[in-house]
Amino acid sequence: MEQPHVDPQGQTVPFEIQSQSFYSDDITVENANDLCHLLDHEENLRLFRQTYGRPYEKNVSHLRHMLVNHLHDPVENGTAYALRSYEDEQAIGWLVCLPSQGVNTEREVTYSVFVDHHGLLTWETLYTLAQHCIERQGVTKIYHRTGSLTPETGEAAQKNTCMTVDGIVRRSQLVNEHEEGRVCDLYCITKERWPMAKRAVGVWLGMN
Secondary structure, three states, rough: OOOHHEEEOEEEEEOOOOOEEEEEOOOOOOHHHHHHHHHHEEEHHHHHHHEEEHOOOOOOHHHHHHHHHHHHOOOHHOOOEEEEEEEOOEEEEEEEEOOOOOOOOOOEEEEEOOOOOOHHHHHHHHHHHHHHHHHHHOOOOOEEEEEEEEEEEOOOHHHHHOOOOOOOOHHHHOOOOOOOOOOEEEEEEEEHHHHHHHHHHHHHHHOO
């Protein structure tokens, strides 16, 4: 299962995040009905290909199948969590903690973030997820994939948030999604830079 759920003192830390707009919950197959509309967005279709290694078939049964895979074998397929709205408790997005790769996997995590990327929900999710992973789980570096595109120069999309677009350096982890000199965003927040990012994004979102 997801190893960063054990903090530096050896205590198990459950994955429970709460934000202004949502809270996390265990994913279920039934969530597919609430979540399939998110795959009408280009960013999430691109992210689906990156995360699951195949295009979305534009059929809710395909999404159900992917969620079943998370439930049956999270080590191989990653662990998924639903994001639920406080207002009506419907699922408004889902997160996938991708299987660990690399030399420092016990302190680095990568998440795919499936939400409506047209508003502030993406940044609220990144903020809340980083806060949980770095402050509670003892993670030293967290990567977020959103399916968005950024200029191939690798410059930070939001320099004042102290996040970086890391797709050039870690391109080997990305599905080839080159479009007119652009690559997919892979945001990175380190433990050292998190205090600055927390202040900057928190003020912007009104969450400090």
